[in-house]
Amino acid sequence: MLLLLKHPIKNMLMKDFFVKSHGLGNDYIVMNSHEISFEMNVENIKTICDVHYGIGSDGILLLVDSTKADFGLRILNPDGSEAEKSGNGLRIFAKYLYDYGLAKSKTFSIDTLGGVVYAEVMETDNEKARTIQVDMGKAIFEAAKIPVNSDLTECLDETLSLENQSYLINCVSVGNPHCVILKEELSEAEIKQYGSEIENHPKFPNRINLQFAKVLSRDEVEILIWERGAGYTLASGSSSSAVAAVMVKKGLTNRKLKVNMPGGTLKLEIAKDWQIRMTGEVREIASGYLSAELLSDLQ
Structure with a gap:
């Protein structure tokens, strides 16, 4: 109530x-x-x-x-x-x-x-x-509701072509739109180089938040963040939520996990109905x- x-x-x-x-x-x-x-x-x-x-x-x-x-x-x-x-x-x-x-x-x-x-x-x-x-709230993977211009019902492992680069992207909404790119190694220079181009790509009608993500274990991931309207950011709760949801969706982690960022760590829990719970200091x-x-x- x-x-x-x-x-x-x-x-x-x-x-x-x-x-x-x-x-x-x-x-x-x-x-x-x-x-x-x-x-x-x-x-x-x-x-x-x-x-x-x-x-x-x-x-x-x-x-x-x-x-x-x-x-x-x-x-x-x-x-x-x-x-x-x-x-x-x-x-x-x-x-x-x-x-x-x-x-x-x-x-x-x-x-x-x-x-x-x-x-x-x-x-x-x-x-x-x-x-x-x-x-x-709930993670939403339906492309039209994120929104993402895609021929797929869910934008998972879809190729995004840039002027000098291409990436496999995974998109989700956690109340705002996110694009998660899995990487074997994270590079601050790389996300700063391509962040604005991806944020403003025509594929994303409302622009998008971007995360590069590396799986460390079943319980832990590491990410870098390019935030829509703000640029490179040390930490983001919604970005952490989006990455955690994508990791669970793809079967790469457990439903309870830590998300490490340059600014620190958040604890995330993804329920079976895709409700997201986040805990951290302020x-x-x-x-x-x-x-x-x-x-x-x-x-």
Whole structure:
């Protein structure tokens, strides 16, 4: 049963207050839509996320109202586009809700463009959330629903031809679209070289998130990530979820596994009905208020 929490968002105004946190090096700025004095448009998002002209981050998590869940979330990429779902972003957002007293219990629901998800604070440190588990929803392999332009019902081991390269791709949606490429060896230079071309390939109508993945054992994989709208990224919860789902689908790993990324490790569990459960740490970096000068630049 869905319990809608009564939280006094509009009565706790801290004008232009922000929190910056990271999940395994994947960092986001969290803000409350009722507390900002500027329009959250594309140019302002780009400025705030810029490491030189703004705070610097991999995106903005904006708390909004929802009639479907306890809290609503908009996930804004540093290029100004909007993401359907982010695993690290969800854990960071859940930490913010718990740490700042908006969530009145350790379990609550969050409404995203990719659907309603459920979060649970598993471990705390000095009364602050440290380890959070998120129910990421179901993995979807049907090409048309990802979406992928494919003649196959499921885009598995399909050839993707680039200008100077070709890959066998495996595509899945975990609320947002992903392309997983199995590799014997992982190369940061290679994913940076081809990441943008694959992300924006005509085969993917809504662009795509990319992962290079190497199987280490039945219980462990290693991945590199190119995130749609953000580029090369140290860690990603939705990318880890997508890779885990593809590995199970292809029979390469067990349903419980660890996904190692440059930023750290997440624990994933893929149920028989393809429900995905993800567990990992989150840490706050800083909190404060946007300066009058930055606000002047935004306006």
